[in-house]
Amino acid sequence: MSYTQLTKRESQVMDILWKHDKKMSANDIKLASDGLSIYTISQVLQYLLSIGYVEVTGIGKNKKSIARLYSPCISESEYVSSFIKKETCEEIAVHYIQNSNDISEITKLEQLIEKKKKELAGK
Structure with missing residues (x-):
């Protein structure tokens, strides 16, 4: 899926929503922001x-x-990866694996790869 690229202000609001794993009102976002006005946040x-x-x-x-509570509909990784070429994603994965020193992270990746292989083989 392709996504619309965000402006600086839009990115700031989305970053706050992504980092706080809860529903947030415009005022909550204002309190968590670095000087954004409530008007800007509302817009x-x-x-x-x-x-x-x-x-x-x-x-x-x-x-x-009474205030509306907002949550993101897309994850930060979905948004970022939509702007990265497939080849670059592969290079990032290779670099991550080569430089990881955490066996549990590598094990998680192996499990994800095996799950995806089974999913693709079943098609």
């Missing part, structure tokens, strides 16, 4: 809603008012 959230990058996942209370 960015409306745009991100329109392109399907975030969704309203609930309603919460924010001091005395």
Whole structure:
């Protein structure tokens, strides 16, 4: 799937949503941001809603008012990998494996590869 490239402000809001593994209101995002105004955050959230990058996942209370809660619809890795060529992804995977010193990470990768092989063989 191809994704729309985000502007700096849009990236800032998405980064906050990706890093905080919870539903967040515009005010929560403001508190977690580095100086973004609530107006900017609201505008960015409306745009991100329109392109399907975030969704309203609930309603919460924010001091005395009711606020929408937002969650990302796409993961950070999905977004980033959509802009990387297939060959580059392969090079990154090879580099990661060659430089990893953690046996548990390598084991996880082996399990993922075996699972994918079985999935592809079943088609």
